[in-house]
Amino acid sequence: MGLVTAACLAEAGHQVICTDIDSHRIASLNAGVVPIYERNLDTILASARKAGRISYTPDAAEAIRAAEVIFICVGTPPKDSGEADLSAIDHVARQIAKEAQSSKLVIEKSTVPARTGLELQRALGAYSRNGIKFRVASNPEFLREGTAVSDFLHPDRIVVGVEDESSARQLREIYAPILERRFHCPIHDGPCPPGPPAPFLVTTINSAELIKHASNSFLALKISYANVIADLSEQLGANVDEVTHAMGLDPRIGGQFLKAGLGFGGFCFPKDVQAFIHLSASVGVDFSILKAAETVNKQRIDRFFEKVRKALWVLKGKHIAVLGLAFKANTDDIRFAPALEVVKRLLDDGAQVHASDQEAIDRAKTLFPQVHYHEDPYEALKGADAALLCTEWDIFRTLDWARAGKLMARKLLIDGRNLYSPALMRELGFEYYSFGRENLRSEGSASKS
Numbered sequence: 001m002g003l004v005t006a007a008c009l010a011e012a013g014h015q016v017i018c019t020d021i022d023s024h025r026i027a028s029l030n031a032g033v034v035p036i037y038e039r040n041l042d043t044i045l046a047s048a049r050k051a052g053r054i055s056y057t058p059d060a061a062e063a064i065r066a067a068e069v070i071f072i073c074v075g076t077p078p079k080d081s082g083e084a085d086l087s088a089i090d091h092v093a094r095q096i097a098k099e100a101q102s103s104k105l106v107i108e109k110s111t112v113p114a115r116t117g118l119e120l121q122r123a124l125g126a127y128s129r130n131g132i133k134f135r136v137a138s139n140p141e142f143l144r145e146g147t148a149v150s151d152f153l154h155p156d157r158i159v160v161g162v163e164d165e166s167s168a169r170q171l172r173e174i175y176a177p178i179l180e181r182r183f184h185c186p187i188h189d190g191p192c193p194p195g196p197p198a199p200f201l202v203t204t205i206n207s208a209e210l211i212k213h214a215s216n217s218f219l220a221l222k223i224s225y226a227n228v229i230a231d232l233s234e235q236l237g238a239n240v241d242e243v244t245h246a247m248g249l250d251p252r253i254g255g256q257f258l259k260a261g262l263g264f265g266g267f268c269f270p271k272d273v274q275a276f277i278h279l280s281a282s283v284g285v286d287f288s289i290l291k292a293a294e295t296v297n298k299q300r301i302d303r304f305f306e307k308v309r310k311a312l313w314v315l316k317g318k319h320i321a322v323l324g325l326a327f328k329a330n331t332d333d334i335r336f337a338p339a340l341e342v343v344k345r346l347l348d349d350g351a352q353v354h355a356s357d358q359e360a361i362d363r364a365k366t367l368f369p370q371v372h373y374h375e376d377p378y379e380a381l382k383g384a385d386a387a388l389l390c391t392e393w394d395i396f397r398t399l400d401w402a403r404a405g406k407l408m409a410r411k412l413l414i415d416g417r418n419l420y421s422p423a424l425m426r427e428l429g430f431e432y433y434s435f436g437r438e439n440l441r442s443e444g445s446a447s448k449s
């Protein structure tokens with residue numbers, strides 16, 4: 001999020017200086033290496049670098065002194081209790097207060113619980129030794145991994161939480177090139193599709209912080225709701241895709257984030273849901289519906305494994321192809337990826353796991369060196385007793401299952417993302433299991449569970 005913000009603000013014409021406590025990361029950025037896989041990020045970083053609008057330094061003092069405005073983009077990981085760990089924010093506040101030699105606008109972009117901005121303001125004041133005044137604002141990000149550059153340059157809304165008019169004005173100036181589309185868009189070949197500028201919403205800091213948690217948690221609720229509808233569909237002989245498609249046509253509901261499957265992962269939803277539950281409990285507000293959404297999500301892997309065990313009976317010694325390791329397509333991020341839990345359970349049961357992913361293999365290798373990794377999914381499928389689809393990469397979407405079926409020891413596919421059509425898999429003679437739709441047993445006969 002930090003790097004995408006930096007790159008996009010540089011693309012918008014600002015002078016950006018980045019710093020990080022990880023000096024290796026700074027060194028690799030200085031060497032022109034982009035440390036994550038994120039579409040279009042390399043293009044805009046290269047153009048910002050060429051234009052001399054972005055630089056990287058391991059020296060926080062240098063970055064702090066050079067800037068009028070500081071975006072805090074540090075991690076806020078969950079503690080064991082689910083509460084957000086804000087120690088990195090505190091650390092940065094101390095550095096800013098210590099090193100600043102002039103007044104600054106300090107903006108929290110990291111996802112934080114409501115009231116953090118007020119604590120940040122207090123911390124900056126407490127750590128400051130030379131009477132410098134800091135203004136604090138909240139500017140939550142709504143960036144999805146894989147489309148983060150596009151989300152930044154073409155936002156649905158820009159939210160700024162402020163306590164004074166001058167901070168709002170300054171933030172509006174910063175975002176003016178985005179709102180007025182004064183940048184070279186790396187997403188669209190020609191001009192960007194026409195449309196009104198994104199709403200620029202000025203709120204209090206507390207509201208801005210709450211907007212971010214409330215938005216992510218609502219989307220998580222929606223996914224869990226769809227997953228329960230999938231379980232119901234399976235029991236009642238309905239098709240979840242038909243149900244959610246029709247539901248989504250109601251503009252009050254909307255069709256997005258109703259895709260049933262292995263559930264939500266990644267570094268945002270699971271942690272933000274936990275932090276929001278913790279925050280609400282801390283102020284005595286009952287958020288049972290969110291707790292239920294979290295429980296439903298945790299049970300998705302159990303539901304998946306029920307299908308795996310039913311189909312394979314014994315896992316020990318079986319050759320299983322796992323298609324997809326990243327928590328979703330178009331990212332190399334494996335944090336809280338459902339696929340990792342799937343791999344772990346397979347290994348615990350003594351299966352031989354052959355995994356394929358377009359971008360996440362290097363990261364997964366450090367966690368599971370005993371897994372056999374294949375860039376080419378057909379190599380993972382060679383001799384497999386079953387294929388388990390965990391991530392909806394396009395390369396899997398368009399996989400030639402007739403060819404794969406000839407390579408596999410048994411034509412068995414358990415689809416954790418409802419990526420394929422049961423009718424097509426039936427035609428190809430596969431045993432095929434997915435969520436909330438007809439399951440095809442070995443004889444090719446449909447069954448409801």
Ligand code: UDX
Pocket residue numbers: 141142143144145146216219223256257258259260261262263264265266267268269327328
């Ligand atoms: C999310 C928010 O979308 C973004 O606005 C916020 O700033 C950061 O968190 P991200 O974590 O990149 O973004 O992933 P997202 O695309 O939202 O998907 C989250 C998870 O939900 C993934 O594991 C995805 O596979 C899953 N998901 C999503 C579903 O299971 N079903 C759906 O219908 C949609």
